[in-house]
Amino acid sequence: MSQEQPVSAKQVEKIKLSYARCLEHKDFFEKFYKNFFNVDSRVPGYFQKTNFEQQRKALRYGVEYLIMYAEGSRIGETKIEELGLKHDRRHLNIPVDLYDKWMQALLTTIKQHDSSFNDELEKLWPYVLSFAIAQIKSKY
Numbered sequence: 805m806s807q808e809q810p811v812s813a814k815q816v817e818k819i820k821l822s823y824a825r826c827l828e829h830k831d832f833f834e835k836f837y838k839n840f841f842n843v844d845s846r847v848p849g850y851f852q853k854t855n856f857e858q859q860r861k862a863l864r865y866g867v868e869y870l871i872m873y874a875e876g877s878r879i880g881e882t883k884i885e886e887l888g889l890k891h892d893r894r895h896l897n898i899p900v901d902l903y904d905k906w907m908q909a910l911l912t913t914i915k916q917h918d919s920s921f922n923d924e925l926e927k928l929w930p931y932v933l934s935f936a937i938a939q940i941k942s943k944y
């Protein structure tokens with residue numbers, strides 16, 4: 805069942821606009837992976853065999869699914885279910901504490917690319933994405 809998240813349409817709109825500003829920069833995901841690799845020494849080891857051209861595209865949609873989940877979208881829910889399975893202990897085996905690092909790296913990258921970044925967005929991004937991330941972690 806699709807569940808209504810306690811996130812307002814206005815809040816989601818602000819995140820979508822911020823994300824659109826970030827995506828105007830072609831190097832956004834390249835910078836994200838640089839920041840993610842630097843945030844915790846365990847991270848690079850997980851990506852040794854990764855095709856980064858594909859991975860950058862996958863993450864572009866991945867972030868969109870996190871936002872859709874916050875909106876209560878059924879598609880978002882299905883995609884988050886799949887991401888939870890993919891990252892769980894039987895598949896990629898991603899320790900749950902790395903999701904805070906992931907969010908930290910994403911926020912750093914957003915700050916570097918969104919020219920209208922402000923204190924409100926600094927709180928709003930982790931808040932809006934927290935619902936889907938909690939769901940992914942719960943599937944570990």
Ligand code: HEM
Pocket residue numbers: 847850851853854855859862863865866867870887890891896898902903906937940
């Ligand atoms: C909520 C945050 C995250 C999102 C939205 C996300 C999204 C994705 C997506 C869309 C894929 C591609 C899935 C596919 O090919 O079917 C993926 C793969 C992967 N993710 Fe995540 N991810 C997240 C967190 C993490 C974290 C914390 C790690 C820790 C290192 C991680 C490591 C990986 C790895 C190793 C792959 C496979 C890369 C490969 O194909 O070689 N992810 N992720």
